Amino acid sequence: MNARDVAAAVRAGERSAVAELDERLATIDERDGEIHAFNHVMVDEARAAAAAVDRQVADGEDPGPLAGVTVALKDNMCTRGVPTTCSSEILDGWRPPYDATVVQRLAAAGAVIVGKTNLDEFAMGSSTENSAFGPTRNPHDTSRVPGGSSGGSAASVAAGFTSIALGSDTGGSIRQPAALCGVVGMKPTYGAVSRYGLMAFASSLDQIGPFAADVGDAAVLLEVISGHDPLDSTSLPDAPPAVAATLGDGVEGMRVGIVDELVSAEGIAADVLRRVEEAGEALAAAGATVESASVPAAVYGLSAYYLIAPAEASSNLARYDGVRYGLRVDAEDTAAMNTATRTAGFGDEVKRRIMLGTYALSAGYYDAYYGKAQKVRTLIIEDFAAAYERFDVLLSPTAPGTAFELGAKTADPLTMYLNDVCTIPSNLAGQPALSVPFGPGDDGLPVGVQVLGPARSEPALFRAAAVIEEAAP
Amino acid sequence: MSDETATDLDGWEMVIGLEVHVELATATKLFCSCPNTFGDEPNTNVCPTCLGLPGSLPVLNEQAVAFAMTLGRALHCTVEPSVFARKNYFYPDMPKDYQVSQYDLPTNVDGHMDLPGGVHIGIERAHIEEDTGKSTHVGGGGRIHDAAHSLVDYNRAGVPLVEVVSRPDMRTSDDARAYAAELRQILLATGVSDARMEEGSMRVDANVSVRRTGDTALGTRCEVKNLNSLRSLGRAIEHEARRQVDLVEAGASIRQETRHWNEDTGRTSTLRTKEEAEDYRYFPEPDLVPLEPDAAWVAEIDAALPALPADRRAALAAAAAVTDADAALLVQRGQDGLAIEAIAAGADPPRVLARVENDLAADQTLEAAALVELIGMETAGELTATQAKQVLADMAESGRSAAEIAAERGFEAMASGDLEAAVDQAIADNTDEWGRFCAGDDKERGKLTGFFVGQVMRATQGQADGKAVTALLRQRAG
Numbered sequence: 001m002n003a004r005d006v007a008a009a010v011r012a013g014e015r016s017a018v019a020e021l022d023e024r025l026a027t028i029d030e031r032d033g034e035i036h037a038f039n040h041v042m043v044d045e046a047r048a049a050a051a052a053v054d055r056q057v058a059d060g061e062d063p064g065p066l067a068g069v070t071v072a073l074k075d076n077m078c079t080r081g082v083p084t085t086c087s088s089e090i091l092d093g094w095r096p097p098y099d100a101t102v103v104q105r106l107a108a109a110g111a112v113i114v115g116k117t118n119l120d121e122f123a124m125g126s127s128t129e130n131s132a133f134g135p136t137r138n139p140h141d142t143s144r145v146p147g148g149s150s151g152g153s154a155a156s157v158a159a160g161f162t163s164i165a166l167g168s169d170t171g172g173s174i175r176q177p178a179a180l181c182g183v184v185g186m187k188p189t190y191g192a193v194s195r196y197g198l199m200a201f202a203s204s205l206d207q208i209g210p211f212a213a214d215v216g217d218a219a220v221l222l223e224v225i226s227g228h229d230p231l232d233s234t235s236l237p238d239a240p241p242a243v244a245a246t247l248g249d250g251v252e253g254m255r256v257g258i259v260d261e262l263v264s265a266e267g268i269a270a271d272v273l274r275r276v277e278e279a280g281e282a283l284a285a286a287g288a289t290v291e292s293a294s295v296p297a298a299v300y301g302l303s304a305y306y307l308i309a310p311a312e313a314s315s316n317l318a319r320y321d322g323v324r325y326g327l328r329v330d331a332e333d334t335a336a337m338n339t340a341t342r343t344a345g346f347g348d349e350v351k352r353r354i355m356l357g358t359y360a361l362s363a364g365y366y367d368a369y370y371g372k373a374q375k376v377r378t379l380i381i382e383d384f385a386a387a388y389e390r391f392d393v394l395l396s397p398t399a400p401g402t403a404f405e406l407g408a409k410t411a412d413p414l415t416m417y418l419n420d421v422c423t424i425p426s427n428l429a430g431q432p433a434l435s436v437p438f439g440p441g442d443d444g445l446p447v448g449v450q451v452l453g454p455a456r457s458e459p460a461l462f463r464a465a466a467v468i469e470e471a472a473p
Numbered sequence: 474m475s476d477e478t479a480t481d482l483d484g485w486e487m488v489i490g491l492e493v494h495v496e497l498a499t500a501t502k503l504f505c506s507c508p509n510t511f512g513d514e515p516n517t518n519v520c521p522t523c524l525g526l527p528g529s530l531p532v533l534n535e536q537a538v539a540f541a542m543t544l545g546r547a548l549h550c551t552v553e554p555s556v557f558a559r560k561n562y563f564y565p566d567m568p569k570d571y572q573v574s575q576y577d578l579p580t581n582v583d584g585h586m587d588l589p590g591g592v593h594i595g596i597e598r599a600h601i602e603e604d605t606g607k608s609t610h611v612g613g614g615g616r617i618h619d620a621a622h623s624l625v626d627y628n629r630a631g632v633p634l635v636e637v638v639s640r641p642d643m644r645t646s647d648d649a650r651a652y653a654a655e656l657r658q659i660l661l662a663t664g665v666s667d668a669r670m671e672e673g674s675m676r677v678d679a680n681v682s683v684r685r686t687g688d689t690a691l692g693t694r695c696e697v698k699n700l701n702s703l704r705s706l707g708r709a710i711e712h713e714a715r716r717q718v719d720l721v722e723a724g725a726s727i728r729q730e731t732r733h734w735n736e737d738t739g740r741t742s743t744l745r746t747k748e749e750a751e752d753y754r755y756f757p758e759p760d761l762v763p764l765e766p767d768a769a770w771v772a773e774i775d776a777a778l779p780a781l782p783a784d785r786r787a788a789l790a791a792a793a794a795v796t797d798a799d800a801a802l803l804v805q806r807g808q809d810g811l812a813i814e815a816i817a818a819g820a821d822p823p824r825v826l827a828r829v830e831n832d833l834a835a836d837q838t839l840e841a842a843a844l845v846e847l848i849g850m851e852t853a854g855e856l857t858a859t860q861a862k863q864v865l866a867d868m869a870e871s872g873r874s875a876a877e878i879a880a881e882r883g884f885e886a887m888a889s890g891d892l893e894a895a896v897d898q899a900i901a902d903n904t905d906e907w908g909r910f911c912a913g914d915d916k917e918r919g920k921l922t923g924f925f926v927g928q929v930m931r932a933t934q935g936q937a938d939g940k941a942v943t944a945l946l947r948q949r950a951g
Contacts (some may be wrong), residue, residue, distance in 0.1 A: 078528040100523050100528060200525040204759035231759050232530050312759055315559050319525050323625070333657070334565055334623070359563070361754035368758060427479035 002162035003069045003217040007110070010068030013057050016025045017050035017068030021112055022068045028161045030112075036136050037146075039075045040083055041115040046070075049112045056071040056110070063110030065220055071106055072156040072165040075116035076123055076209070079103055086199050087131035088121045090345030100197020102166060103207055114162050117152025121347045122317065123173055123201040125149050126419040129263045129410055130349045137406070138181060140445055144403035147177030147419075147430045150211070154181040157211045165211040166388050170201050171305050172398075172423025173208045175435035179398035179448025182437045184218040185211050186463070187423075189455045190430035191236035194223075194229030200316040202309035205236075205427040215436060215465045219244040222266040222458065236456075243462045251286050251467050254460065257391035259291025259452070262422045265299065269401040271441040276397050278283040279438050279449040282471035283395075283464060293387050293394055297379040301425040304380070306417060307360045307373035307426070313350075314357030320345065352413065377428045384429050388454045393464050398435035398448035422450060432458050436465040439473035487693055487714045488682045490641035493656055494634050494672040495666045496604065497540045503603045503633035504531030504573070511672060514624035523631035525568030533557075537633035540665045541601045542766060543775045544635055545581025546782055547659050548596045551677045552774075554765040555580040555600070557758040562751045566606035566625050574602035574636075576755045578765065586639075586659075587783045588651045589801035595640030604632040612633050626866070635665075641680065641691065646710040650703045651810035653677050656781040658805060670702050677706055681713045683721070692717070693727040697741055700733045709734040713741050738792050785809045793822035799830055806835045812842035820848035824861075833861045837869040857938045859930075860884045884936065892937055894928075899928040911950045922946060 001009075009015035025043065032038055056063045073079065076086045078096035080103075085091045099107075106113060120130040128136040128151025130136035136151040138144040139159035146155040150167025157165050167174040169187035178185025186209045193208045200206060210221035227238040257281050262271055280290045322328035322341030329340035346354070360369035387394060399419055409416040426433035432455070435448035449468055453461045484852040499509050503805040505522035521529040542552050558576035578609030581601030607629050625667045637656065643649045657675060668675040677700045682692035697713050700706045712734075717727050731750075776945040780788075786800040789809045793816055803809045808829050815825045818841060825848055833839075847868065856879060867878045878884075900907045903925070910921040925946055929937045 076528075078526075084527070086527075087946065094527075096521075096526065098526075098528075196530050197528040200760075204758075233532050233534060234759075311756060315561050315571050315754070315756070318561060318563065319527070319568065321501065321563060321565075321570055323565045324524065325526070335563070338563055358754065361756055363752045363754075366754075366756075 002214055003066065003212065004220060006163055007065060007067045007220075010053065010057060010110075011342040012150060017053040017063075018047065020068050020127065021046055021050040021070060021114070023197050024114060025160060027064070027159070031139075031159055032161065033312055034137060034142055035139055035159055036134060037072070037117050037152045037159060037161055038115045039085055039087060039118050039133055039152070042079075042082055042113060045082065046112050046114045046120055049107070053110050053112065064224075065109050065125065066106065066164075066224055067110035069111050069164060070114045070162040071111045071221075072114055072153050072162040073103065074123075074150050074153050074165070074167045076119060076168060076199040076201075077102060077166065078199070079113070079116065082116065084116065084199070085120045085132075087119045087133055088345065088350070089132045089327055090342070090348070092345070095324045096197075096433050098197065101194035101231060102175060102225045103197065105225050105227075106166075111224070117150070117156055117165065117311050118434060119152055120149035122199070122313070123149040123170055124204075124313070124349050124353055124414050126172070126176055127404075127406075127409065128152060128177070129406060130246050130347055132347060135406055138284060138403045140182060140225075142405065143405055144445070145180065145406055147180035147399065149173040149177075151177045152184075152185055153211050154178050154185065157181070157183045157213055163213070164217055166208055166221075166225070167211055167394045168198055168201070168206055168208050168428065169300075169423075170207075170309060171427050172204045172420040174211065175282045175423050175433060175448065175450060176399045176419055177436070178211060178435045179450075180403040180446065182446030183211055183213055184215050184434065184436055184446075185448075186218050186222060186461075187426060187432060188226065188458065189236070189432045192226050192240055192456075193232050193457070194227075194232040194235050196231040198228055200312075202312040203316060204312060205305075205309055207427070215469045216244070216247060218434070219247050219462050222314040224443055227379040232332050241402045241456060243457050246459050247462050249463050251283050254281050254283070254393065255391045255462065256280065256288045256290045256464065257387060259298065259387075259394050259396045260292050260294050261296060261298045262396035265400070265421050267400045267418055268397055269441070272397045272399070272401060272447055275438045275441070275447045276395060277362050278473070279468045279471070283467055285471070286467045288464075290395075291391075293391055295380070295383045295387050295394070295425065297426045298343070299374065300376045301380055301428055302421050304373040304376035304428060305420070305424045306356065307369050308377065310353040310357030311360045311370050312357065314354045314361065317346075317354060319352070344394065349413070349447035353361055371456065381424055381429045384425070384431065384454065392453070393460050394452040395456065396450045396452065398422060398450040401440040402443055402445035402447060426452055431455055432461055434461050434465055435470060436468050438468055482714060482718055484686055485683050485714075485718050486686045486688075487644055487646070487710065488641045488684060488694075489643035489646070489710060490680040490694075491639045491643070491649060492678045492696075493653065494676040494678065495637065495660060495668065497537050497633040497635060498664060498666050499534055499536045499540060499633055501534060502631040503534050503537050503601070504631055505790070507631065509632050510628075511674070513628055515624070515628060518628045519630070523568065524627055525570075525630075531573060531758075533631075533634060533761060533764065534917060537601065538764065538766065539774065540633070541580055541599065541635045543597045543663050544660070544665045544773065545584065546771070546774055546778060547663050547665075548581070548584035548586055548599060548637065550581035550584030550596060550599055552580060552766055552771050553578065553582055554763060556602075556763050557761045558755045559758050561754040564605065564823070565623065566608045566627075566630070568606065568627060568630050570686065572603060572605065573758050573761070575600035580766075585653055586652065588648065588655055589786060590651070590797045592643075592648055594642045594648070594652055595788065597638045597640050599635050599637045602634050602636060604629050604634050607632040627837045640677065641682075641694075646707040646714075649679060649710055650707045652704055653703055655782060662781060663781050676700075678687070679706060679710055679713070681710055681717070682716045683714050683725070693729050695727065695741075696731045697728065697734050698731060699736075701736070705734060705736055708739060709741060712739060716741065727766065741784070757946060760765060770935070789813060792816045793826055799826060803830060808833060808838060811838055811841055811844060815844045815848065818845045820845045821852045824848045824851055833869055834867050839869055839872070843874060845866055850875055851877065855879070856884055856936065857936065859935055883934075892933075892941055893945060895929050895932050895937060896925070896942060899925055899932065903928065910946070924934055
C-alpha cells in the first residue's frame with residue numbers, strides 16, 4: 001500500500017493510523033537489527049501521533065494529506081526533545097529544544113514520524129558507513145551499502161519500515177541512496193524547502209527532499225514540505241508549483257537531453273548507461289524528443305564541490321566545541337578542551353573535510369581554491385542555462401553503478417567521492433533533480449535514472465519520472 | 474582641551490584612527506526576535522538562533538538595517554549593496570564560533586565627520602555585525618589567564634552592532650576625544666544608540682602610530698583596546714604615542730600588535746602580536762542573502778534624519794557670533810534651537826547666548842517667546858544683568874513670564890535721577906575711598922569701582938545697573 005492509499009484509507013476511516021504504525025513497527029522489529037536504518041525509533045511519540053490522527057478522523061476532522069502515513073527523518077533534522085545526532089559522537093546527549101520546519105509541516109499534514117535514520121556523520125559520505133553508530137545495510141542485499149549520506153532514510157522506505165522518508169541532499173545524498181536502494185529520491189530547487197532545523201553541512205548546497213516508494217508519493221510529500229518559511233532567509237518567497245496534479249500529464253512534446261559529459265564520465269558502468277538510454281527511449285515512445293545534450297562544465301563539479309562544501313562545513317561545524325552542548329572532553333584550558341572534544345567527537349571523514357575547508361579558506365589560498373571553485377560554480381550555472389534553452393529536462397545516470405559491498409570504497413576517499421559525479425552539478429546550480437528506479441542492473445540490484453531540470457521545474461521532472469517509472473523493466 | 478596634559482612629542486606627530494562599535498537601540502536582536510536589552514538575568518534573552526544551536530538560521534532585522542543606514546547617512550556615507558560574511562574564530566562567548574559581519578562589501582562607505590572647530594575626519598566604512606556574548610572569569614585576577622572557571626552570558630550574543638571605522642585623520646588625542654564625543658552626539662540625535670561607553674554600548678578602539686613631523690608615510694600602528702571613557706581614550710593615546718616615540722628614538726622599531734589599556738596603571742600592554750593574530754577565513758555567509766537597499770529606502774532614511782550636530786552648530790554660528798566651544802556646548806545641551814529662535818525673533822544675540830549658556834541648566838529649556846521678552850527687558854534697561862539672571866532662573870522653574878516675576882520682585886528700572894542720587898550718597902558716605910578713587914591709577918580705580926558698585930547695589934537692593942554706576946563714578950571723578 002503506497003502512502004496515498006494509506007492516507008486515503010485513514011481519512012476515510014477505513015484504516016486506523018495506529019494499526020498502520022503497528023505493522024510498520026513490527027517490520028522494524030523484525031529487520032532493523034540487521035539493516036540498521038534507524039538511530040532512534042520514536043515508539044512512544046509515534047504511537048501518540050497515530051492515536052491523535054485516529055481521534056481527528058473520529059471527530060470528523062481531516063488530519064491532512066499524509067494522514068496516518070509513516071515517515072522517517074534523517075537524523076540531522078531537529079526534533080524537539082528527541083535525540084538528534086547527525087550520527088556523530090559530538091552530539092552525545094543533545095536533545096533539540098525545537099522542531100525543524102519540515103517536522104512541523106509533516107505533523108500538520110497528519111504524518112506519523114517513526115524515527116530518526118542513520119547517515120554518514122554530518123551527511124559527509126556516500127555509503128552511510130561513516131556513522132559513529134555503525135553502517136546501514138542495503139535491504140536488497142545486506143552485504144552492500146545503501147548509498148549515502150541519507151542511507152538510513154532510503155533503506156527505511158526500501159525495507160517498508162516507513163511509507164516515506166526525508167533526506168538531505170548536499171551533493172547527491174538523497175538521489176544516490178535512492179538509486180542504490182531502488183526508491184524514488186528527489187532534491188528540490190534550492191530554497192523550495194526550509195532548511196530551518198536542518199543541521200548544516202554546506203548551507204549553500206543543502207536541501208531537504210523526499211524519499212518514496214513511487215513517484216506519486218514523492219510528489220505528495222514534496223508538496224507537504226515545500227513553501228516559504230520566514231525563518232529561512234534563503235527560502236524562496238513565491239508559492240511552489242503544484243506537482244501531484246500534473247503528474248500524469250505525460251511528456252508529449254517535452255524536449256529531453258541526455259547529458260553527454262555525465263554519461264561519458266569516468267567510471268560509469270555499462271549496465272547503468274544502458275538503462276539511461278532505455279529510459280530515454282521510453283520518454284521518446286511517450287512523445288518526447290530525446291537528443292544528446294552538452295553541459296561542458298559539469299565535469300568540474302566534483303572538484304568545485306570538494307572545495308565549497310568543506311569550506312562551508314569547516315565553519316558550520318565550528319560550533320561543536322564542547323562549550324554549550326553535546327560531548328565535552330575536559331582539558332587544561334578552553335582551547336585544549338575544544339581540541340580534545342573535537343578530536344574525540346568527530347570521525348575521520350568529518351575531520352578530513354574540516355581540514356580541507358579550513359585550508360581552502362585560509363589567507364593566501366582563498367582566491368586559488370574557494371574563489372576559483374565559486375567561478376566554476378558560475379560556469380556550471382551558465383552551461384545549464386544554455387542547455388535549458390534547448391531542453392526542458394536532462395537525463396543522466398544517478399550513480400556510476402549499483403550498490404557496492406561494505407568496505408569496498410572506504411580505503412580510498414577519492415573513489416568514494418566519484419559516486420557523486422552525476423548528482424553534484426544540480427546542487428552547485430541550485431536546481432532540482434530526482435532519481436527514479438529503472439530496472440535492475442546486471443547484478444540484479446536497482447539502478448536509478450536521474451532527471452534534471454532548471455529551478456522550479458519540479459512539475460516537468462515529476463511528469464518525466466512518472467513515464468520512466470511506468471516503463472521500468 | 475583635555476584634562477590630561479598633552480604629551481610633548483617634540484618633532485613627532487601622532488596619527489590616530491578610531492574603530493567604534495555601537496550597539497543599535499533596536500527592540501530585538503540582529504538575527505532573531507529575542508529582546509535587545511541590557512542588564513537582564515543572564516541567559517534569559519536567548520533562543521536557538523542566538524545560541525547558535527544546530528539547525529538554527531539567521532533572519533535579518535530590518536530595523537537594525539534602517540538604524541545602520543541612518544548612522545551611515547548621518548556620517549555622509551554612501552549606502553552600497555552589501556554582503557554578510559562569516560569571521561571564523563573559536564571563542565566561548567561566540568555561540569557559532571564565527572561572527573556574522575560585513576567584510577569586503579559593507580553597507581556604508583566613504584563618509585566624513587566635521588568636528589567642532591572644523592577638523593575633517595574621513596569615515597572609511599560603517600558596517601553591520603552581531604555582538605558576542607559576555608564572559609566573566611571567576612577566580613584569580615578576573616582575567617582569563619588565571620581564572621578558575623568562566624561563565625558566559627549569551628544575552629548580548631546577536632545584539633546588532635555597527636562598527637564605524639575612521640580614516641587615520643586625527644593628529645591629537647583631543648581630535649580623538651572630539652571625534653568620539655561627536656559620534657556620540659550623532660548617535661543620540663538620531664536615536665540609533667544610547668551610546669553609553671561605560672555600559673559598553675559604544676566601544677572605542679584606537680589605532681595609534683607616530684611619525685616625524687613632516688613625514689607623509691604612516692608608521693607601524695598599534696591598536697589599543699579597553700577604552701571605557703573619553704578620558705581613557707585620551708590618556709591611552711597619549712601614553713601609547715609616547716611609548717612609540719621612546720622606542721623609535723632608542724633605535725628600536727614598533728611591532729604591529731593589539732594592546733590593552735590599563736586604567737589603573739595608566740599604561741598599555743601587549744594583548745597579541747600580529748603573528749598571533751587569527752586568520753579569520755572570511756567567506757560570504759550562505760545563510761543570508763545580499764542586502765540591497767533600494768534608492769527609495771535610502772531616500773526615506775534621509776528624509777527622516779534629524780538636524781545633525783555639525784549643521785546645528787553652523788546654524789547657530791550663522792545666527793550669532795559664537796565661539797566653536799560655545800556652539801558645541803549649546804548643541805550638546807540641545808539649547809541651540811532656543812537661542813536661534815530667540816535671535817530670529819529680534820532678541821540681542823550676545824545677551825541670548827550669555828543667558829542660555831550661563832544661566833540655564835543643561836536640562837532646562839523654555840519657550841523662545843518667553844526668553845525674547847526677558848532679553849528685551851534687559852536690553853531696554855528695565856532689568857539689570859543680575860536681575861535678568863534671577864528672573865530667568867525663576868522662569869525656568871515656574872514657567873511664569875519675565876514681566877510677572879520682575880513685578881513681583883519689584884525689579885523695576887530705576888529712574889536715572891534715583892541712580893544718580895544713590896551714587897552721590899555712596900560717595901558722600903565714603904569720602905576716604907572716593908579720594909583714593911579720584912587720585913588713583915587705573916588699577917586702583919578698578920578696585921574701588923567694585924567697592925562703590927557694591928555700595929550702590931546694597932543701597933538699591935540690586936536694582937542698579939552696574940555699568941551705569943561705573944559710568945557715573947567716572948563722570949563724577951572728572
